[in-house]
Amino acid sequence: MQKKLLLLFLLAFVVSSSFSQLRRTIINGKVTDSLSTVRNANIINLKTNQGTFTSDNGEFRIFVKEGDSLRFSSVQHITKFVVVKKNNVLEKLLKIKLKYRTIVLDSIVLKKHNLSGRLGIDTKDVPFNKKDSLLREVMNLSDVDMNVVGPIDEIDKAKPPLNNTDPTVNFAGAGASVTMAFKHSERLWALRKELARKKDFPYKIMSELGEKFFFEQLKIPVENYFHFLEYCNPLGIEKLHKEDKVLDIIKVFRRESKTYLEVIKKE
Numbered sequence: 034m035q036k037k038l039l040l041l042f043l044l045a046f047v048v049s050s051s052f053s054q055l056r057r058t059i060i061n062g063k064v065t066d067s068l069s070t071v072r073n074a075n076i077i078n079l080k081t082n083q084g085t086f087t088s089d090n091g092e093f094r095i096f097v098k099e100g101d102s103l104r105f106s107s108v109q110h111i112t113k114f115v116v117v118k119k120n121n122v123l124e125k126l127l128k129i130k131l132k133y134r135t136i137v138l139d140s141i142v143l144k145k146h147n148l149s150g151r152l153g154i155d156t157k158d159v160p161f162n163k164k165d166s167l168l169r170e171v172m173n174l175s176d177v178d179m180n181v182v183g184p185i186d187e188i189d190k191a192k193p194p195l196n197n198t199d200p201t202v203n204f205a206g207a208g209a210s211v212t213m214a215f216k217h218s219e220r221l222w223a224l225r226k227e228l229a230r231k232k233d234f235p236y237k238i239m240s241e242l243g244e245k246f247f248f249e250q251l252k253i254p255v256e257n258y259f260h261f262l263e264y265c266n267p268l269g270i271e272k273l274h275k276e277d278k279v280l281d282i283i284k285v286f287r288r289e290s291k292t293y294l295e296v297i298k299k300e
Contacts, residue, residue: 056248057081057098057255059239060117062127064091064105071131074107081256086232094236096255098122105129234271235262241279242286251290257297264296265289 064071070091077084078095079102087093097103097117106112110131121127235258239247247253253261262270265285273281 057096057101058122058125058244059094059096059236060121060125060127062093062095062129063087064093064107064129064131066110066131066133071107071110074105074110074131077104077106078102079104083259096258097127103127105131107131110134230275231271234274235259238262238270238274238282242283246283247286251286252294253290254297261290261293264293 062076064074064076064087070087072087072089072091074087074091074093075084076087076093076095078097081096081101083096085093085095095103099117099119099122101117103115103117104112105115111134113129113131115127115129117127239258247258247261248255268285268289270282270285273279273285
């Protein structure tokens with residue numbers, strides 16, 4: 034009897050340990066270089082093809098497990114590949130340092146300019162352009178006496194014609210670009226904030242409700258986590274989260290998880 038209990042205990046331990054190794058967990062990370070943090074760096078888990086971007090502080094969150102390969106890339110830096118280790122999963126922390134991308138030129142051509150570095154001398158060596166000199170002579174008003182008052186022109190005596198129409202009608206909308214540009218930038222800024230909030234929503238709701246809630250209580254597969262959120266998104270979970278109605282979100286998740294599990298089983 035004791036041998037059977039011991040065997041069952043060992044079997045349960047092996048199954049639980051293997052299950053824990055297969056599960057992916059969310060970890061925090063930070064990307065830096067030799068100067069400061071790296072913003073908008075792209076991180077992709079090559080095993081799951083799920084990715085994210087670093088924030089303005091160089092921080093990110095991503096689902097991983099031991100042995101996963103992550104790719105870190107940025108426009109100004111050399112792409113780096115990192116294998117997730119056991120201590121990264123246990124500590125839920127990953128720090129990455131990228132190197133700047135150096136561009137090497139095959140050749141460079143230096144041309145002689147014969148300039149002395151003195152403005153008074155170098156300006157005399159500038160090539161003479163005949164068109165420029167003629168235009169300069171025509172536009173030269175240095176000899177005109179501005180104090181002489183000429184005869185009054187007949188056109189100056191005439192009164193301007195009456196016009197009862199709005200003089201700005203023909204130019205309607207001409208000045209709208211000044212205000213529309215500001216309004217357009219406001220809309221773009223609001224859109225950018227909304228997109229950033231949508232991108233951070235899966236990680237925020239995970240940190241608030243915890244992994245046990247999704248993967249143990251609701252029994253959502255780890256690889257289907259993002260798909261489950263998209264399944265529930267038409268019910269307004271992001272709007273509820275924005276209004277801090279966490280209890281309503283939990284009710285939606287509990288109700289929809291049953292039908293969602295049935296759907297993925299059929300597929």
